[in-house]
Amino acid sequence: MSLPDRMSGVLLTGHGGPEVLVWSDDIPVPRPGPGEALVRVLAAGVNMTDVNTRTGWYARADSPGGGWAGAIAFPRIQGADLCGRVVALGPALPGEEGRIRPGMRVICPTNQAEPTAANPLAFRAIGSEFDGAFAQFCAVPVRHLYDVTASPLDDVAMGAVPCAYGTAWNLLERAGVGAGDSVLVAGASGGVGFAVVQLALRRGARVTGQCSAARAGPLVAAGAAHLDRDAVPQDGGFDAVIDLVGGAGWAARIAALRPGGRYAVAGAVAGAEVTGDLRTIYLRDLVLLGCTHQSPETFARLVALLNDDPPQPLVSRTYPLRDIARAQADLVAGRYPGKLVLIPPEPAA
Secondary structure, eight states, rough: OOOSHHHHHHHOOSSSGGGGGEEEEEEOOOOOTTEEEEEEEEEEEEEEEHHHHTTTTOOOOOOOOSSSSSSOOSSOOSSOEEEEEEEOOOOOOOOTTTSTTTTTTEEEOOOEOOOOOOOTTTTETTTBBBBBSSSSSEEGGGGGGOOOOOOSSSSSHHHTTTHHHHHHHHHHHHHHOOOHHHEEEEETTTTHHHHHHHHHTTTTTEEEEOOOOOOOOOHHEEEEEOEEEEOOOOOOOOEEEESSOGGGGGGHHHHTTEEEEEEEEETTTTOOOOOOOHHHHHTTTTTEEEEOOOHHHHHHHHHHHHHHOOOOOOOOEEEEEEGGHHHHHHHHHTTBBBBEEOOOOOOOO
């Protein structure tokens, strides 16, 4: 396709409320550099990571700069979930020739591994460290793109996948969840939580999803048991706990683990600061896992599933990209189960 010089999208102009999300029809279309592909965005999921970055939630009180792992360069185009089609390639880097071609439908992980000697777990997050999917086009390193042209999932469903299902797959792999395990999923009705439920059931686990009764229908229909959001889980009743909630119920979820149990966390929507009893952790020989870094091999295994026999993401609503503030407000308020997805306008001819 002939590339326009300008595109439409949403600029994050600083940390704050929805007023810092500014629509523009005059954003330069990026030109892919060495080892990059230019991707036309087809659909972009709405995620708490974008909201948290916008509000500066990731920065501790003693961390200057705010934002994500460090200070964010403004303006920034956010968008951690990308489903798009490759429209142009920059000069190929050695070993990457032919891996990604124009016309391919692609996705990429939200957290893209960029290890260094000092930090082998280092990564860059799309939409935080570099411009993401909340515009008509974005430039992404070829090494982090994956071909999903063959997947039966449509563009909207695929736009709900990278952050939620990438996080869910990583949580389950890190926690070693397998057949016969009893698993508690806290925050089971959200995008990541529902993905955990689906993928854990596929592994042969026995899954209990914890969420409000009003949002429990889809996870029960998927085959999980339901535990109300405010209920206390059975003490010592689970091999693994997948936590996306944090907050006041944290200690009860730790106590819900059997001796040798595994606790994996990748969210804290109910509060990042928690209290508990360390004796429960060490006397039961529990394993606690923080799950943000994702290896390329982990995401590649998810992509293989997506192209072969994917789970169907629960997409409750789509919005025009221009309505991002409304979509994020609906996400934060928990108005819908599963995922919300933004659709950018068609590029000019």
